[in-house]
Amino acid sequence: MRNLRRNTELLILVELLQSPSSRLKDIADRLHITVQAVSQYIAEMKKADLLRDQDGNLRPTRKGMQITQEHFTGLKDQVDSIVRRISAIDTCVAIAGNKIKKGQPVGLVMEDGMLIAHPNQKASSTGKALESAEEGDDILVGQLEGIVDLELGKLLLIEAPSELDGGSKAANKNRVREKIDKFSPGLLVAGDAVGAALLMKAIGKPFTVHAPVESSMSALCKGVDVAFCGTRDSINKLLGAVIELKRSSEYEIEWRTFKA
Numbered sequence: 606m607r608n609l610r611r612n613t614e615l616l617i618l619v620e621l622l623q624s625p626s627s628r629l630k631d632i633a634d635r636l637h638i639t640v641q642a643v644s645q646y647i648a649e650m651k652k653a654d655l656l657r658d659q660d661g662n663l664r665p666t667r668k669g670m671q672i673t674q675e676h677f678t679g680l681k682d683q684v685d686s687i688v689r690r691i692s693a694i695d696t697c698v699a700i701a702g703n704k705i706k707k708g709q710p711v712g713l714v715m716e717d718g719m720l721i722a723h724p725n726q727k728a729s730s731t732g733k734a735l736e737s738a739e740e741g742d743d744i745l746v747g748q749l750e751g752i753v754d755l756e757l758g759k760l761l762l763i764e765a766p767s768e769l770d771g772g773s774k775a776a777n778k779n780r781v782r783e784k785i786d787k788f789s790p791g792l793l794v795a796g797d798a799v800g801a802a803l804l805m806k807a808i809g810k811p812f813t814v815h816a817p818v819e820s821s822m823s824a825l826c827k828g829v830d831v832a833f834c835g836t837r838d839s840i841n842k843l844l845g846a847v848i849e850l851k852r853s854s855e856y857e858i859e860w861r862t863f864k865a
Contacts, residue, residue, distance in 0.1 A: 613636065617632060621664065699713055699721060711732055711734055714753065720753065722746055731750050761863075773803040778803065793832050
């Protein structure tokens with residue numbers, strides 16, 4: 606969608622498919638670009654085997670037809686996906702912070718990792734209750750406006766030795782326990798088998814490895830502090846997600862690490 610040059614080339618192909626005898630000026634007028642620009646595009650498209658001269662007219666080649674079809678099919682899929690996401694965020698499910706009547710305005714806030722709807726409360730994100738609910742019930746909220754204020758959770762990374770370096774057997778489980786107790790996370794996550802073994806030794810209860818990066822990021826984005834234990838490879842995967850969040854949204858998660 607951001608490739609302006611390719612989009613313009615394909616729009617020229619579409620114009621020539623619809624009207625093979627179109628003049629350069631006709632194409633330029635319909636695409637709101639200069640005749641010189643159209644001429645330059647066409648010259649490059651001929652070199653790329655997207656266009657050819659036939660009987661005094663410009664015609665898309667087989668390659669040009671294929672690229673056009675693939676491009677606009679992909680573009681349609683992207684647009685359809687965006688429309689679905691826009692439709693989805695018109696409603697949300699929250700937990701009623703108090704008794705709420707159907708049609709009542711609500712303010713939406715994040716509390717302890719849960720989206721809470723409070724009746725008649727001013728907030729950065731608001732909506733209207735689509736059903737009645739008692740305190741603690743899940744409730745469907747529509748007519749959403751604004752964005753929920755997010756206070757991101759903090760991240761403690763516990764780097765376990767790799768299996769080649771001894772794994773959990775080579776780690777200081779007492780130091781790990783002290784760090785976790787001091788950090789007091791809302792969620793403990795094992796990033797891999799070594800991390801699971803180390804947490805089990807330090808905390809005294811079993812841990813499973815299930816979508817560690819996804820569950821950690823979900824909790825952090827809801828304001829839950831997370832302690833993540835794993836080898837360097839697993840930690841790098843999580844840090845990659847943290848960096849991508851900052852790049853795409855400018856939200857920055859505070860994190861620190863120590864070697865077990």
